[in-house]
Amino acid sequence: MRVLGVDPGLTRCGVGVVEGVPGRPLTMLGVGVVRTPPDAELGDRLVAVEQGIEQWLDEHRPEFVAVERVFSQHNVRTVMGTAQASAVAMLCAARRGIPVALHTPSEVKAAVTGTGRADKAQVGAMVTRLLRLAAPPRPADAADALALAICHIWRAPAQNRLQQAVARSRPRQAVAPHTAHATKGRTT
């Protein structure tokens, strides 16, 4: 199973690709950060994030994309940018038909360190050990992206069984936008 983990952000969007199955050693295929300049227009930054994510999808062809679930109780100033960058990552994956999974920060920490309250250093240390790296990936966003991918590989079997059960009970439909139109003089 090949997973692209995305730690969403506008200034630094962590990306990491891990391949493996539960119970076997994991392999890191790539890690990095997509950056956009804080002083650029918001729309242009979103386009740059899209281009960066597309490059990673082109290069690594992941079967799953795991994105950190954004909560609004975080820092008010940064949460909007995080939500917007995560939307772009989910959009890029879904456009290609790649399943998108969301994992909360506590789920990711618990998966790789055994505790949902681990700090950045613990997460970085465990990612380094699990992927047999020479040193912790920098910046922390890159390590977090790898942790997301690892979390998904380990949790996916249970999640997939659940999704399959849901799919059996309710056939999934393709989503097309339903647009109501009106022209001048008429109102919908």
Next chain:
Amino acid sequence: MRVLGVDPGLTRCGVGVVEGVPGRPLTMLGVGVVRTPPDAELGDRLVAVEQGIEQWLDEHRPEFVAVERVFSQHNVRTVMGTAQASAVAMLCAARRGIPVALHTPSEVKAAVTGTGRADKAQVGAMVTRLLRLAAPPRPADAADALALAICHIWRAPAQNRLQQAVARSRPRQAVAPHTAHATKGRTT
């Protein structure tokens, strides 16, 4: 000046196109709502919003896109979806090189009703009057999208002068994603 106003949302994304200049009667060219099913996967919903916005851009070729600025102090349950839908709208516009403007709900209400604390009914009534419609656009998201477009037409001259002044002092650069890559064994 032709403006597409977008009242972002995942379940209902209001869209409205208005043409005009400050001080002259305005013309509505179209109004509607892009809807996505609440029980669909988030990634698929974002793709559907993207397709809907693209259709509106294709059909009406606006020169500006005005999007409601999302604040995180709103309802925690809906604010993430709103931020994500607004990201998709901004992305679609910026990809085409269409300038994106953000206006707060109070700016929009103040522009069309004279007070930043107007309710939905007042906004709907003023939009109906300003665009000489037979009845207020429904649902409220559609009326809000038209109000955003009107607000942009009336406020744009001042905003554009400001943007031009900023542009003169700091040449704007195209934003390309800066991606740090690393392969297995190396860390960035």
